[in-house]
Amino acid sequence: MSGHRLGQSPTARPGNLQDEIHHHALARYASLLLTLPSSSGHRGERPPMAPTVEISHLSFTYPGIDGRPPPGARPLIEDVCFSLDAGQRCLLLGSNGAGKTTILKILGGKHMVDPSMVRVMGRSAFHDTALTSSGDLCYLGGEWRRDVAFAGYQVNIQMDISAEKMIFGVAGVDPQRRDDLIKILDIDLSWRMHKASDGQRRRVQICMGLLKPFKVLLLDEITVDLDVLARSNLLTYLKKECEERGATIIYATHIFDGLDDWPTHIVSLCTVLSVHLLA
Numbered sequence: 001m002s003g004h005r006l007g008q009s010p011t012a013r014p015g016n017l018q019d020e021i022h023h024h025a026l027a028r029y030a031s032l033l034l035t036l037p038s039s040s041g042h043r044g045e046r047p048p049m050a051p052t053v054e055i056s057h058l059s060f061t062y063p064g065i066d067g068r069p070p071p072g073a074r075p076l077i078e079d080v081c082f083s084l085d086a087g088q089r090c091l092l093l094g095s096n097g098a099g100k101t102t103i104l105k106i107l108g109g110k111h112m113v114d115p116s117m118v119r120v121m122g123r124s125a126f127h128d129t130a131l132t133s134s135g136d137l138c139y140l141g142g143e144w145r146r147d148v149a150f151a152g153y154q155v156n157i158q159m160d161i162s163a164e165k166m167i168f169g170v171a172g173v174d175p176q177r178r179d180d181l182i183k184i185l186d187i188d189l190s191w192r193m194h195k196a197s198d199g200q201r202r203r204v205q206i207c208m209g210l211l212k213p214f215k216v217l218l219l220d221e222i223t224v225d226l227d228v229l230a231r232s233n234l235l236t237y238l239k240k241e242c243e244e245r246g247a248t249i250i251y252a253t254h255i256f257d258g259l260d261d262w263p264t265h266i267v268s269l270c271t272v273l274s275v276h277l278l279a
């Protein structure tokens, strides 16, 4: 990861309970992760020269009703810079409203910014939709209660349809990868989606999102409904994807259990403090 300056969240104030929790989490990782070997990444090899994710002096303000930033509005994200290479796994931390989802959505091509500020595999995800439609860039999160977004398609995940139909309905998938994911996520293919629990539905969503071997994965707090075992299996699987295939993952979360040896990098949006690991 290269140098980074992170914008101060408008919601981050001294004494704020969320920030205190966040600082505890950072302290925990700072002491723990700095002891990790510096070669962590793509099978211990040096990562390729070009970063897979590059954020360079990113500033962003949500537009008002006229489509322009309200006059005088302070940017939600201000002059953020960081980059990640193949094989790296980054935790994106910050209190509620700090801008984690916004950054992931910008990276995922859902909000337009100047292409020079955000590059994924050297391309602008907003302008180059082939990045997401090919499955190379995958965003998982957000509106899962309504839809599963997969390779450009939106599928309603609360219809009266079986998990099997949903998962096997995705064409061009490696059957071994599909079987592995079904096993890791402990999915019962006979589940009917309109009757499934939140956690069961979430497993199907994650499975569908991971069917194609992504190169960059953006996870927006998607493990929140999973039980401890499913979450642990998933995190192990994702770590392997980075180590064996050189995938890059950015994972925004408030849940730190089981993450002790997972990330190679941490980005904190809560305060100007940031932790730079294993670069």
Ligand SMILES: Nc1ncnc2c1ncn2[C@@H]1O[C@H](COP(=O)(O)OP(=O)(O)OP(=O)(O)O)[C@@H](O)[C@H]1O
Pocket: 062, 063, 076, 094, 095, 096, 097, 098, 099, 100, 101, 102, 103
């Ligand atoms: N479409 C939008 N238009 C205007 N403001 C928005 C929009 N989406 C989010 N915001 C605002 O941007 C700020 C950051 O939101 P964001 O969802 O990125 O935070 P977050 O760090 O992911 O929070 P959380 O931890 O609660 O998920 C919030 O104040 C939110 O109200």
